[in-house]
Amino acid sequence: MNTQNLLIIGQGDIGLPVTNQLATKGLSVTGLARSTRAHYNLADKAKFMQADALSLTCEQLQDFTRIAIIVTPDEYSTSGYNASYLAICEHLASLAGELPKLERIIFISSTGVYGQDSGEWIDEHTPPIEPERGASKVILQAEQALQQGFDDKAVIIRPSGIYGRERLMRLRKARESHKEAIAAEHWSNRIVDRDLVTIICKVLTLDSADTEQAKLLKPLYIATDYRPVTTLELDAWLSKQLGTTPAKIDNDKSFATGKRLHSNIPLTWLDYPDWQSGYHDILQHRQE
Template sequence: MNLFVFGLGFTARCFVARERARFGRVVATTRGTERTGEAPDGVTMRLFSPGEADPRIADDLAASDAVLVSIPPDDGGDPALVRYADALAAGPARWIGYLSTIGVYGDQGGAWIDEATPPAPTHQRTRDRVAVEEAWLDFGRRTGKAVQVFRLSGIYGPGRNPFVKLREGRSQRIVKAGQVFNRIHVADIAATLAASLDRPHPGAVYNVTDDEPAPPQDVTAHAAGLAGLPLPPEVDFESAPLSPMARSFYGENKRVRNARIKAELGVALAYPTYREGLAALKDEGAAAGP
């Protein structure tokens, strides 16, 4: 089996590293020529940017049994689907995974939701995500390809976790009454994608998230205690120095269920809550970052 990856970011790299042995060949894209030399062992890199695309990509897709799409939408939709729909339709891919976000659900007032909850995006970036999700699912219906959408919650893992911010003095304990967020360890995303490869469900949408939505200040406090680091003071949300993007996340409050990945794919989360995830990162020495 050969794999093609559009966008070799944090999550896709973890998946490739975990599953490299199952693929005969892995090809992935980068947006800049200066980064093509950063490929993990055994991965062939191709340039794919708004202004330029490696002409070999079409041939790569013609030899790929699985395709993972891990790039954000642009003004024209999904760049991979817009440019390579015909190549993908004609190719042998028996599994296509699109990485999306639980942000498509918008604000649910703290209520529990699942995949049956209709999307209610509140920002243009999540409205774009909903449109691209539907474009991929429609592509699957029209071509018979097994397209699956994975809605990811807040991703953390080695080099990308609360320990890093605490050690760098960038952590804040922001408090907003009733606010919770779901999270997901990157290794559990990789495991979910691998399970889906083994059990494709054409047209499926999955929430890939942990078991326990939690207030962000509780996660920061737990990490500080594990690492023996000073606890940042509490900061009221209204007066917190946040970027517009960061502030927008606090405008959405929901508790996301993950029962479908367990029932349909047999996923058993290695890190069902932030407690197990942070304990593992500390024990692995990953807390200091890359």
Template sequence: MPDAAPVLIAGCGDVGMRLAALLQVHGQRVLCLRRNVAALAPGLPGFAADLADAASLRALPRGIRRVVFLPAPLAREAVAYRTVYLAGLANLLDALDEPALQRCVLVTSSAVYGEHAGAWVDEDTPPAPLGFNGAILLAAEALLLARLGESRGVVLRLAGLYGPGRTQLLDDLRNGTARVPRDPPFYANRIQVDDAAAALAHLLALPDAASVYLGVDDTPLPLHELYAALAQQLRAPAPGIGPPPPGIGNKRLRNARLRASGWAPRWPDTRAGYAALRVDPA
């Protein structure tokens, strides 16, 4: 039976709105917190607030029992990340009835991991962030678990998102500007946006959850294989050779823990997921 109290989605952007719509389909009330509620999809109830402004959170309704925290920093800068992920998370937990919270799912990223030379990585792999973003996300994870403990506090480390509206890679392939390393292979780890939303809905309701999960599809691929497959779908030239993406480390993310908990991706292979976006211009 759906919870009578709304699920608070704090930082309700693209993935958050997809999650909200999914929860509504199953009869769950939602409340979507963001600075500009006019940007919410029709039918989604909004709460206008800034996570960095503690005063703007004081009017949140009492009795909220489940929260998803997935804000978007205003800029790719350390101060912007600290503002939303550290100050913002603390502000939100302070504003809520913390003893009533049954589950808060914090969305972070695989940026908390370091360089692994293409080896497999899972939740037991020690984090070693290569950049400020990963370091701040890791600090936010520690903050959540210190405040709520395991099971009530749950972290979902997402891989790279793709899906409707996320076309930069496809545009680069069409334009012939995409470049990719080949030797040694550098691995792409991806998850389709609706699969990410479904994973969040799953973790909100999962009894006895672990403290950390990796959100990724079943098929990490060498970048040159993924790009070549997408170029073929697009009828575009194969990409040229170039350096690996900076600052993210070469690794293959394993989703075994999330799958064992009962979640399964609709799109287990990124190539099929992109094909479903009708990337073929014909």
């Protein structure tokens, strides 16, 4: 794998740790972002390219064998997603025929592309129902643009709700003294941020010439843990750990909502295979 030359487009909360993890393993990796290198806490062994992904040329990309697109929009609106996710995927797809060394291009999408909202079980073979959110529609279009341009070289990773030691939304809600009532059966799914970084690194570096590794390579990964949970159960469990009063049931919402995701991530890739192990880690490391 040392012959691989990796490019990570985006050096945010996920892209930067991906770049650093690959660099510390001795791989040839370049992090790309619009700001200067000094803006990012990059590992010494990582290379850096300051550029706008929308202006990348074949000459700049021709030596890369694997690319990961891990971006966030400048603004969280439909137009913001159009200007980032979709525009970048369409631009790179337009260069596909001129990048003969490129073997794999990975797009970090979202399970928000699944519009299903009645507690359905979803696996890697489930086609998405068109999502209601405009931003999710754009992300799905970005996936399709990349697949049309790169065919089977394109790999999609759809993470569920990302949480971690510094992503504490549910913990803050569990601490609230005046909680809103919660639906009895609203299903949710999540992945610890560090597990997502591992997943991306694994997918980027799988050797398709190795029989065992090739078996793990898929066109689509649902990057979520192995245990969906209702928000009611999650709040009750967190409230018990924190010594706070759990939320009451919203009796006006007696029907199932949300979705339940079947993870197709190898269990050995996950340090936190379920939400309880993830939140145990967060509670152990929380700052009081």
